[in-house]
Amino acid sequence: MDTDDHDISLQVNGTTYRRRVESRLLLSDFLRHELGLAGTHVGCEHGVCGACTILFDGEPVRACLMFAVQANQHRISTIEGLAAKDGQYHPLQQAMHDYHGLQCGYCTPGILMTMSAFLDENPSPNEDEVREALSGNLCRCTGYQNIVDAVLAAAKTMRG
Amino acid sequence: MSTRTLGEPVKRNEDRRLLTGQALFIDDVELPGMLHAALLRSQVAHGRILKIDVSRALQRPGVIAAYVAGDLGDYWQHGPVLVPPPPIPGIVFNARTQVPLAKDKVRHVGEPLAIVIAESRYIAEDALDDIDVEIEQLPAVVDLEQGLRAESALVHDDVGSNISAHVRQTKGHYAAAAAKADHILKRRFRYEHGISSPIETRGVVAQWDGRAGQMTIWDTTQAPVFVRNGLAGVLGLNERQVRVIAPFVGGGFGPKIMMFYPEEVLLPWISMQLNRPVKWIEDRLEHFFATTHERGQIHDAEIALTSDGRILGIRDVFLHDGGAYDPYGLTVPINSQCTLLGPYVVPNYDSTFTQVFTNLPIVTPYRGAGRQHGVFVMERLLDFAAHELNIDPAEIRRRNLIPPDAFPYKNEIIYQDFAPLEYDSGNYEPVLDMALEAIGYETFKDEQAAARLAGRHLGLGIACYVEGTGIGPYEGAKVQVQSNGKVSVATGIGTQGQGHFTVFAQIAADQLGVAVSDVNVVTGDTDQFYWGAGTFASRGAVVAGNAVNEASKVVRKKALKLASDLFECSEDDLVIENGKVSITGIPEKFVSLGDLARQANPMRGAVQPGTEPGLESTQYFGPKMGATANGVHAMIIEMDPQTYELKILRYVVVHDCGTVINPMILAGQIHGGVAQGIGNAFYEKLVFDDQGQLLNASLADYLLPTALEVPRMELSHTVTKSPLNPLGIKGAGEAGAIPAGPLFAQAIEDALDLKARGVELTEIPLSPSRLFELTRDLR
Numbered sequence: 001m002d003t004d005d006h007d008i009s010l011q012v013n014g015t016t017y018r019r020r021v022e023s024r025l026l027l028s029d030f031l032r033h034e035l036g037l038a039g040t041h042v043g044c045e046h047g048v049c050g051a052c053t054i055l056f057d058g059e060p061v062r063a064c065l066m067f068a069v070q071a072n073q074h075r076i077s078t079i080e081g082l083a084a085k086d087g088q089y090h091p092l093q094q095a096m097h098d099y100h101g102l103q104c105g106y107c108t109p110g111i112l113m114t115m116s117a118f119l120d121e122n123p124s125p126n127e128d129e130v131r132e133a134l135s136g137n138l139c140r141c142t143g144y145q146n147i148v149d150a151v152l153a154a155a156k157t158m159r160g
Numbered sequence: 161m162s163t164r165t166l167g168e169p170v171k172r173n174e175d176r177r178l179l180t181g182q183a184l185f186i187d188d189v190e191l192p193g194m195l196h197a198a199l200l201r202s203q204v205a206h207g208r209i210l211k212i213d214v215s216r217a218l219q220r221p222g223v224i225a226a227y228v229a230g231d232l233g234d235y236w237q238h239g240p241v242l243v244p245p246p247p248i249p250g251i252v253f254n255a256r257t258q259v260p261l262a263k264d265k266v267r268h269v270g271e272p273l274a275i276v277i278a279e280s281r282y283i284a285e286d287a288l289d290d291i292d293v294e295i296e297q298l299p300a301v302v303d304l305e306q307g308l309r310a311e312s313a314l315v316h317d318d319v320g321s322n323i324s325a326h327v328r329q330t331k332g333h334y335a336a337a338a339a340k341a342d343h344i345l346k347r348r349f350r351y352e353h354g355i356s357s358p359i360e361t362r363g364v365v366a367q368w369d370g371r372a373g374q375m376t377i378w379d380t381t382q383a384p385v386f387v388r389n390g391l392a393g394v395l396g397l398n399e400r401q402v403r404v405i406a407p408f409v410g411g412g413f414g415p416k417i418m419m420f421y422p423e424e425v426l427l428p429w430i431s432m433q434l435n436r437p438v439k440w441i442e443d444r445l446e447h448f449f450a451t452t453h454e455r456g457q458i459h460d461a462e463i464a465l466t467s468d469g470r471i472l473g474i475r476d477v478f479l480h481d482g483g484a485y486d487p488y489g490l491t492v493p494i495n496s497q498c499t500l501l502g503p504y505v506v507p508n509y510d511s512t513f514t515q516v517f518t519n520l521p522i523v524t525p526y527r528g529a530g531r532q533h534g535v536f537v538m539e540r541l542l543d544f545a546a547h548e549l550n551i552d553p554a555e556i557r558r559r560n561l562i563p564p565d566a567f568p569y570k571n572e573i574i575y576q577d578f579a580p581l582e583y584d585s586g587n588y589e590p591v592l593d594m595a596l597e598a599i600g601y602e603t604f605k606d607e608q609a610a611a612r613l614a615g616r617h618l619g620l621g622i623a624c625y626v627e628g629t630g631i632g633p634y635e636g637a638k639v640q641v642q643s644n645g646k647v648s649v650a651t652g653i654g655t656q657g658q659g660h661f662t663v664f665a666q667i668a669a670d671q672l673g674v675a676v677s678d679v680n681v682v683t684g685d686t687d688q689f690y691w692g693a694g695t696f697a698s699r700g701a702v703v704a705g706n707a708v709n710e711a712s713k714v715v716r717k718k719a720l721k722l723a724s725d726l727f728e729c730s731e732d733d734l735v736i737e738n739g740k741v742s743i744t745g746i747p748e749k750f751v752s753l754g755d756l757a758r759q760a761n762p763m764r765g766a767v768q769p770g771t772e773p774g775l776e777s778t779q780y781f782g783p784k785m786g787a788t789a790n791g792v793h794a795m796i797i798e799m800d801p802q803t804y805e806l807k808i809l810r811y812v813v814v815h816d817c818g819t820v821i822n823p824m825i826l827a828g829q830i831h832g833g834v835a836q837g838i839g840n841a842f843y844e845k846l847v848f849d850d851q852g853q854l855l856n857a858s859l860a861d862y863l864l865p866t867a868l869e870v871p872r873m874e875l876s877h878t879v880t881k882s883p884l885n886p887l888g889i890k891g892a893g894e895a896g897a898i899p900a901g902p903l904f905a906q907a908i909e910d911a912l913d914l915k916a917r918g919v920e921l922t923e924i925p926l927s928p929s930r931l932f933e934l935t936r937d938l939r
Contacts, residue, residue: 024282038188039181041410043359044444048859051359079181093179097171100824103832104657105178106185106360106410134867138859140359140411141657143831143896144867 008072012037013081021068028052030068031078039079039109043138050137053110054078060117079109082116091157092116092150101150103141111137115151123159127152165666166887169824170676174661183408186363187441189378194365195224197427197440198284200274200291201449202266205302205519205852206313207295209264212273217290222283225434226276226291227426229263235429236260239420240390243489245325246578252326256316258485258522260425266295267315267484268521269852270449272422277430277438300519300852304458304479307516315484315517324482325490325515329497329573332508334464337473341464345545350923351533351901352456354844356526356836357864358656360410361442362451366427370435375402377428380409381684382417382654383694388686390420391428402428406684412656413836414526415452417696418488423450448857452488453846454526455481457496457513457533463541464508469549469556473508476500476537480530482515483522490515492523492530494576495628499898500534501571501581503588503626503790504560509573519852525696527836528897529576535625536924539902547915553906554596557624561588568883575786576697577631583788586816587880591792592624594876595814599794608910617801618809619911621903622794629789629817629891630702630882634782636691637704639668639711641719641775643761645739645754647672647679649711651704652692654684658893659825663701664708666821667887671712672719673737674753697786698891701821706781706885714777722756722775787882789890791815793834793899799911804928806842806908808871816878818890826892827875833896835870840897841904843869845925901925 004023009016012035019034026045031037031054043051045064052063055077082090089097092112102108111134118125118133125133130151134144177183200212214226229236238257245253262271274291278284299313306312307322315322338344365378375397381387381404388404395402409416423440431438442450459478465471480493493513501509546556562569564587571581599620600607608618637651649668655661665679672679682688692704720731723741727734727749735744742750757775796810813830820826843863847855856862881888905921908914908931914921917938923930 022282032187033190036190037181038185041185041360042187043361043410044859046444046858046860049359049444083180089179096179097175100172100828102175102178102657103659103828104358104360104409104411105174105183106358106408106657108178109181112179131867136866138359138864138866140357140413140836140864141832142828143833143835143870143873145831145870145872146828148867148872 006069008069010071010074010076012076013078023067023069025068026064027066027068027071028063031063037078037080041106041109043107050114051107051110053113053137055113055117058117060114079112082112090116092154095150095154095157099146099150099153101142101147107137107139111139111147119155119158123155125155164670165676166670167820168822170662170666170822172659172662173665173677173681185360185408185410186365186378186380189365189439191367191437194437194439195277195279195434196281196284197438198276198281198288199272200288201446202262202269202271202273202295204266204295204297205269205300206298207266208298209262209266210294210296211292213292214274216292217276217287220283220287220290222279223287224277224279225430226274226287227261228274229261232260235394236263237394239487241489242419242487243491245489246494246574248327248329248574250328252323253490254319254324256319256485257487258422260422268519269854270446270521275426277434302518302520302848302850302852304481304516307518308514315519322517323514324486324517327490328512330510331572332473334473334475334508334510337508338464341472342467343465343545343549344462345541345548346462347541347544347922349459349461349537349540350456351536352845352925353454353526353528353532353840354846355448355453356413356415358411358413361444361447362416362421363441364423364427365437365439366431367437368428368431368435373401375428377402377404378407379404379424380416381406381419382412382656382696383419384654384684384686385652385692386694387419387424391424394425395428395432403687406654409654409656414529414696415524416656417694418452418524444859445857448854449521452522452524453483454492455523455846457481459537461537461541463545465545465549467549469545469551469559471504471506471560474506475510478513480513480515481518481520481523483518483520485522486515487522488524491525491576495530496534498573498575498581498628499531499626500538502535502538503562503624505562520848527833528894531627531894531898532840532901535623535899536901539623539899540905540922543906544920554592554601554622558589558592561592562586575628577786579785582785583626584882584884585880586788586790587878588790591790591814591816591878594878595622595792595794595812598812598814598874598876599796599810604796617799617911618796619799619907619909620796621907621910622792623899623902624792625899626788626790627698627895627898628786629698630783630889631697631699631786632703632782633693634780635693635704635707636689636778636780637707637711638689638776638778639708639715641672641715641753641757643754643758645752647674649679649708650682650689651707652689653695653700653704655695658700658829659822660700663821663825664705667705667708668712671709671716672753674739678739698893702787702885702889702891703781703783705821705889706887707779709887710779710781711777714779715775718775718777719753719756722760723751726751781885783884785884787818787884787890789817789892789895791895793903795903795907797907797911799908801912804931811871811873813873813875813896815895816880817892817895818880818882819888820877820879821889829892830875830896831873833894834873834900835865837897837900838870839865841900841924842926845927
């Protein structure tokens, strides 16, 4: 059976990649297994758990619900690009560490990407707004409380 | 000793890799030439296999191999009985364990029929559609009571019934106690626990290196040492030829300790056949069938009391859904049987259970591991007794608490660790008092009345529980000072987010006078540490933690001895801190731990006979029995009386798990447990039809609580040390999840005045729609 392949070019965390991909290749599989950016985790492959959330032209999307070909000529950010080049944490990463907002850490990349977009949009959220924004990401370890506190603390840091 | 970190909220060593996307999880393992597996699974719950033909699949480009049961030859074997039945007189246990690929018969939806190996996962899944399968469907055993009727279909024909196990345990004489009782109350309870559903599913990667004669298996297991030993045995290899690595594991909560899952058996063998690495990653749909569940019990329970609400005895007869196979023995129902007794004086107890084979996925422990079921029965019995005897619910609990001078308290019946159930230590009443104070129990009735006038329905629940934790047999740890002065700790348990990289580091750091961040902990790699049992039953911190402590003490002693030789002084005159050993009062007279480690491994010269090289020690710790933690949860809810939408306004946890190693990590364990308890009580239900089909096998339909359902929790602790281990620790991993069921039932009854209206909530999970059904007649 012939496969339906396409040449794509996209930018991930500021680096341009050119690859030939099968049309049915999920964006999550492409990032993880073709580009080696395995920090984007896959939890359900049906768009519910949020673990695979990335930023697509700055907007949070589920990488398991997109095909790699759809990313052609687009700009993607993943967890690997969140900290500064010198390794300094993004305020959200620092707050998650400080407030014990992660346990097994599997859902964490998706939560960080979702919340970084959320704080860009709403720099001064209250707890209810954080919980609403977080409700599309499932975490089975933490009970969310420390994540909520971390996001509120990060928002404060980012406001300066 | 430098500043103690034990008891401090030290931030986690493991966070950086996890926060930056650099931690290695199973699906991140990429190997040259790696192949990918997909499994064809039964779509019927019970049936006779007439045909499985993979020939068309093998013709698909990119497919390398496909196997059915017959292709495995002698390698096809039933799995081991992972936990043998405890030594209880009169016990019946019919061991029927799972197989790698079904032969002759399928016994639950999702049971593997064939495995396809291809160049990519996509091709392997395509090829599953090429397989020709014919199965003659048989009636499915789904309902526990129907399954025990003579006319029922049989899950295992050769057993002659669907009885997997039958156990009776007694303490005192219930019948004699009941004869003297003022009040006897009897109810039927149904409690279902769901699936653990970690956000990372399971996975296995196997790499056979034919030249080296070495097998490496990456596995999302909670028990790597047992997986290594078991697989070495079946593969015909020496244990030293097999290395099992449990990398970062994205949540476990129990089911990841089951063994062997069919995929764990199949992939290493296939890797040897093909001499190429093979990967299998479970998808979420598979997870609902291929990973074990916990599920349900039906209890017919009776409590005998005095008129002032003192328990004289309890009789309980219950059915436990064991699923299609029983490799995990009786751990779950034994936990239910034992934990039902709770923190109360129950002088007479007569408990009988029957574990029933059903055509549903296998049942093994999931966080709480049957304790929830027992706690629900006891707490509900006390609620109904309080109502009937007109005693306050908190007061009836207080009257029955085991007094502090009664420890160690013997409950006599056999627990999951095969020892007679004995509570090591406890002081229960202050925990109840703190919870009542924190939730505002005294003033709640007024608040409730005021709210009701405003049309708001508030309800309060309070529930007590104990948790047997920290069971044996043992764990070990190797502690080693490196030449760079940093400390390496290796243990055999696996880790799934519990903070082991930090709490074990704290224990070693305190003994060796180094920074916690300078202690590197390795868990779950059988080449780094050879022995161990695994992470389960809230035992990691208790058992492995104490092993780390013992090994660290020996290394400390070695360091002091070497330094005392060097300085020609007494060990008593030395202080070990900041990575150095120095003479007390003369800080400039020091030697670094790294230098001592180098000197302990000389390249030339003679050493004293019997000298061990290096600054290192391996020690083991095994408690004589489990340590018993306890707690009280209290909750205030608001419920919409029309829609039954529920909002948790307050959630209080007061808990005693002995010595606290790291309060930040402990709080995280409690938070997560409570969230799972809330899911169990009100959101998560596995819905099967009468053919054994799971009707809600997606995360869109099986509802895990989100940040909107889990409230802010208010935590406090008391500390009653365990006398069973030198650190005084009790386990804490499961506590949060245990009492949520009775809390919800009680609070909902309270909010909707259900008791006065003649409705009792005797089942979990509840949900708005289930509450609507239960109260339909009132409307």
